Amino acid sequence: xxxxxxxxxxxxxxxxxxxxxxxxxxxxxxxxxxxxxxxxxxxxxxxxxxxxxxxxxxxxxxxxxxxxxxxxxxxxxxxxxxxxxxxxxxxxxxxxxxxxxxxxxxxxxxxxxxxxxxxxxxxxxxxxxxxxxxxxxxxxxxxxxxxxxxxxxxxxxxxxxxxxxxxxxxxxxxxxxxxxxxxxxxxxxxxxxxxxxxxxxxxxxxxxxxxxxxxxxxxxxxxxxxxxxxxxxxxxxxxxxxxxxxxxxxxxxxxxxxxxxxxxxxxxxxxxxxxxxxxxxxxxxxxxxxxxxxxxxxxxxxxxxxxxxxxxxxxxxxxxxxxxxxxxxxxxxxxxxxxxxxxxxxxxxxxxxxxxxxxxxxxxxxxxxxxxxxxxxxxxxxxxxxxxxxxxxxxxxxx
Numbered sequence: 119x120x121x122x123x124x125x126x127x128x129x130x131x132x133x134x135x136x137x138x139x140x141x142x143x144x145x146x147x148x149x150x151x152x153x154x155x156x157x158x159x160x161x162x163x164x165x166x167x168x169x170x171x172x173x174x175x176x177x178x179x180x181x182x183x184x185x186x187x188x189x190x191x192x193x194x195x196x197x198x199x200x201x202x203x204x205x206x207x208x209x210x211x212x213x214x215x216x217x218x219x220x221x222x223x224x225x226x227x228x229x230x231x232x233x234x235x236x237x238x239x240x241x242x243x244x245x246x247x248x249x250x251x252x253x254x255x256x257x258x259x260x261x262x263x264x265x266x267x268x269x270x271x272x273x274x275x276x277x278x279x280x281x282x283x284x285x286x287x288x289x290x291x292x293x294x295x296x297x298x299x300x301x302x303x304x305x306x307x308x309x310x311x312x313x314x315x316x317x318x319x320x321x322x323x324x325x326x327x328x329x330x331x332x333x334x335x336x337x338x339x340x341x342x343x344x345x346x347x348x349x350x351x352x353x354x355x356x357x358x359x360x361x362x363x364x365x366x367x368x369x370x371x372x373x374x375x376x377x378x379x380x381x382x383x384x385x386x387x388x389x390x391x392x393x394x395x396x397x398x399x400x401x402x403x404x405x406x407x408x409x410x411x412x413x414x415x416x417x418x419x420x421x422x423x424x425x426x427x428x429x430x431x432x433x434x435x436x437x438x439x440x441x442x443x444x445x446x447x448x449x450x451x452x453x454x455x456x457x458x459x460x461x462x463x464x465x466x467x468x469x470x471x472x473x474x475x476x477x478x479x480x481x482x483x484x485x486x487x488x489x490x491x492x493x494x495x496x497x498x499x500x501x502x503x504x505x506x507x508x509x510x511x512x513x514x515x516x517x
Contacts, residue, residue, distance in 0.1 A: 138353030144216035155348030222297035229274035248290030278303030415451030450491035
């Protein structure tokens with residue numbers, strides 16, 4: 119495993135451009151299986167999950183051509199059905215969590231699929247019930263094969279249906295949408311996830327000839343069509359990278375410009391950082407974070423401690439709570455970080471506590487951060503070395 123040696127004490131400066139969104143990439147890459155014609159996708163991020171899924175598509179018989187950095191064509195004219203039943207296919211699916219979204223398009227295209235339970239990042243329990251129940255609602259059946267350690271789906275006659283999802287799962291919603299676009303009749307999905315990346319998937323599918331209405335809401339109506347055609351699609355910037363860059367600028371007290379940030383699709387992410395006292399200016403589609411010496415965490419209007427919690431869109435994405443928590447350790451004031459959507463994501467705070475952070479881990483879902491309010495070394499020179507400073511500096515400068 120690679121190691122990183124990080125030398126602190128350096129200001130950052132300049133401009134940075136976020137990559138295309140990983141979560142959107144995994145959805146739209148699976149969608150190329152729904153047509154025999156060519157689909158062109160640009161702004162694909164050069165990261166392991168995306169590259170692995172592209173390699174998996176190529177192994178399935180999809181013709182893949184790289185046109186430029188981040189820009190590819192995909193033509194799924196002749197899928198290798200023998201490979202789709204092979205041990206190698208199941209092994210690759212097992213190593214890639216995003217591969218679960220192959221179920222919907224393969225059922226729509228071929229009427230059957232054998233699929234291994236996916237692996238992926240360990241961020242707490244992430245169940246697949248919404249995916250599987252959605253396929254059942256459309257008329258598919260599935261059984262577990264003990265020898266293959268995989269699920270066998272049969273969906274040769276998918277039919278539209280009304281369904282109320284038990285959770286607003288992003289990947290579950292995407293999977294069901296892709297299965298329903300060529301199902302017979304009309305499908306209604308209530309409590310659908312409405313994240314910008316699901317909206318982007320719907321726009322791509324509509325450009326391919328699908329009939330999806332209600333895009334951007336939690337109530338989607340899909341009229342099944344017989345076939346889809348090729349299209350072109352550009353990914354949005356990754357909102358997690360944008361939020362991470364904001365945190366990076368804040369934690370180092372640096373001035374940074376985030377170019378082409380896709381501000382319209384960031385939701386409340388910038389405001390969540392602003393509530394920690396971080397100034398964020400908007401210039402066109404760029405975010406500019408000026409250098410600040412100190413950050414003051416806001417309180418609620420009644421004076422009570424600020425609570426930052428995750429929620430399904432348009433709430434705050436859970437992937438940025440860890441960044442917000444780290445930034446809060448360097449601000450003045452206190453904040454309750456409440457991780458509602460996933461379990462076991464806050465145990466990393468033990469390492470921050472070892473580094474001197476003042477954090478109370480209330481339970482697996484909640485942590486109270488009491489910010490240190492880092493001081494400006496230029497204005498408060500210290501006779502101690504950097505190595506010793508963190509142990510004694512709070513005694514000299516308790517703010």
